[in-house]
Amino acid sequence: MSGAAPQDLAGQVAVITGAAHGQGRAAALALAREGVRIAALDVARPLAYPGYPMGSPGELESLRRECRALGVDCLSFAADVRDDAAVSAAVKATLEQFGRIDILFNNAGICGYGLAHELTEDAWDAMLDINLKGAWLVARRVIPGMIERRHGVIINNSSVAGLRGMGRLSHYAASKWGLVGLTKSWAIELAPYNVRVVALCPTGVNTPMNDGLAMLEGLTPQQIAERSAGNLLPMPWIEPEDVAAAVVFLASSKARSITGSEFVLDAGLLTR
Numbered sequence: 001m002s003g004a005a006p007q008d009l010a011g012q013v014a015v016i017t018g019a020a021h022g023q024g025r026a027a028a029l030a031l032a033r034e035g036v037r038i039a040a041l042d043v044a045r046p047l048a049y050p051g052y053p054m055g056s057p058g059e060l061e062s063l064r065r066e067c068r069a070l071g072v073d074c075l076s077f078a079a080d081v082r083d084d085a086a087v088s089a090a091v092k093a094t095l096e097q098f099g100r101i102d103i104l105f106n107n108a109g110i111c112g113y114g115l116a117h118e119l120t121e122d123a124w125d126a127m128l129d130i131n132l133k134g135a136w137l138v139a140r141r142v143i144p145g146m147i148e149r150r151h152g153v154i155i156n157n158s159s160v161a162g163l164r165g166m167g168r169l170s171h172y173a174a175s176k177w178g179l180v181g182l183t184k185s186w187a188i189e190l191a192p193y194n195v196r197v198v199a200l201c202p203t204g205v206n207t208p209m210n211d212g213l214a215m216l217e218g219l220t221p222q223q224i225a226e227r228s229a230g231n232l233l234p235m236p237w238i239e240p241e242d243v244a245a246a247v248v249f250l251a252s253s254k255a256r257s258i259t260g261s262e263f264v265l266d267a268g269l270l271t272r
């Protein structure tokens with residue numbers, strides 16, 4: 001296999017975590033429109049923490065149907081990114097079925113509020129285990145195939161919270177800064193094999209996560225977005241499709257020189 005990156009995405013294979021709804025789903029559909037075959041992984045069941053709705057088996061099934069309507073195959077796996085055996089089985093099944101994995105979008109994540117001295121250990125552990133350790137558990141199963149084929153892109157969905165401090169979100173920010181650290185370190189390890197690694201850093205996104213946090217806080221989704229973000233542009237949040245467009249670009253050969261860096265989608269927030 002040559003080390004050259006394909007010129008377009010058609011025929012490639014993407015593993016997307018947290019794909020049942022929100023940004024993961026939008027990225028799956030955007031990649032499917034480019035002809036990328038999809039392996040969609042989601043916990044697809046309620047979690048005690050953070051206490052707002054997660055994706056569901058029905059949403060995973062509807063993603064499969066929509067991908068197929070676009071003419072691409074989609075595998076789906078009800079798996080928790082914290083569960084190494086389930087992650088391992090999903091990656092193995094994807095390689096058996098599709099023969100390759102070119103793109104990993106480490107997107108599964110949770111969010112929740114709490115002052116540092118009020119957070120429970122359960123909240124801390126869930127946040128770090130899902131948002132940070134989960135990304136590593138998936139990546140370590142996908143990386144060997146990318147190294148072998150001298151081709152691949154890993155996109156870690158961090159946040160603007162991975163680039164600044166955020167009150168009542170210290171455990172979330174710690175997990176997202178951690179993802180930036182993983183990104184830079186993996187980029188160093190994998191560059192010799194033509195595998196790129198990028199951290200995506202969006203401002204507030206209009207997804208079920210934002211709705212869920214609003215529900216927990218007794219606010220409207222717009223109030224939640226405005227409180228935690230404060231975008232420079234006149235938009236309270238960005239849309240999952242904005243993130244999906246960035247994922248398509250970063251996965252493509254047009255982004256072939258981008259690795260080890262943060263790709264910021266902040267509507268100007270960090271300029272302040």
Ligand SMILES: NC(=O)c1ccc[n+]([C@@H]2O[C@H](COP(=O)([O-])OP(=O)(O)OC[C@H]3O[C@@H](n4cnc5c(N)ncnc54)[C@H](O)[C@@H]3O)[C@@H](O)[C@H]2O)c1
Binds near residue numbers: 134159
């Ligand atoms: N919504 C925002 O404002 C925002 C902003 C910046 C970054 N992010 C990050 O983007 C990513 C996606 O967020 P979203 O807004 O689409 O959230 P969302 O809650 O709408 O969707 C997240 C998906 O991840 C899945 N998931 C959660 N825990 C999982 C686990 N343990 N294993 C497998 N799947 C799991 C959920 O079931 C859900 O389908 C997250 O990492 C989030 O932290 C979100």
